[in-house]
Amino acid sequence: MARPDSHPSDYAERVLEVVERVPPGRVMSYGDIAEYLGEGGPRQVGAVMSAWGGGVPWWRVIRADGSPPPGHEVRALEHYAAEATPLRPGTSRVDMRAARWDGTELPG
DNA sequence: GCAATGACTGGTA
């Protein structure tokens, strides 16, 4: 796994770049980003976020079922509330059908 | 080179 203290690889920088492009109120899954880049897989994206995700809107990158990253659920929920991200009623998960960002829809 | 690990995913019960 990549370590936070090591320098981000080119792949890591591409991942972080995509995350920064995700508009507020929208999210992408780890698998979505991997597919969008056309390299690596969900695990690799997760490894990048774990190591260097602190410098980007990490709460906009979640699991395919809408669950925020483990250990950061509360923080993520605070951001969702601030950005009006659609949440599934009665849960702490994002409504992926509504909030999923294709990567092609521009914020406007 | 090999075995273990991890902010994952989709299928099945």
Place this chain on the structure above:
DNA sequence: TTACCAGCCATTG
């Protein structure tokens, strides 16, 4: 709906 399982793949020791 939640829980468990096999597959996935680069990084780490």
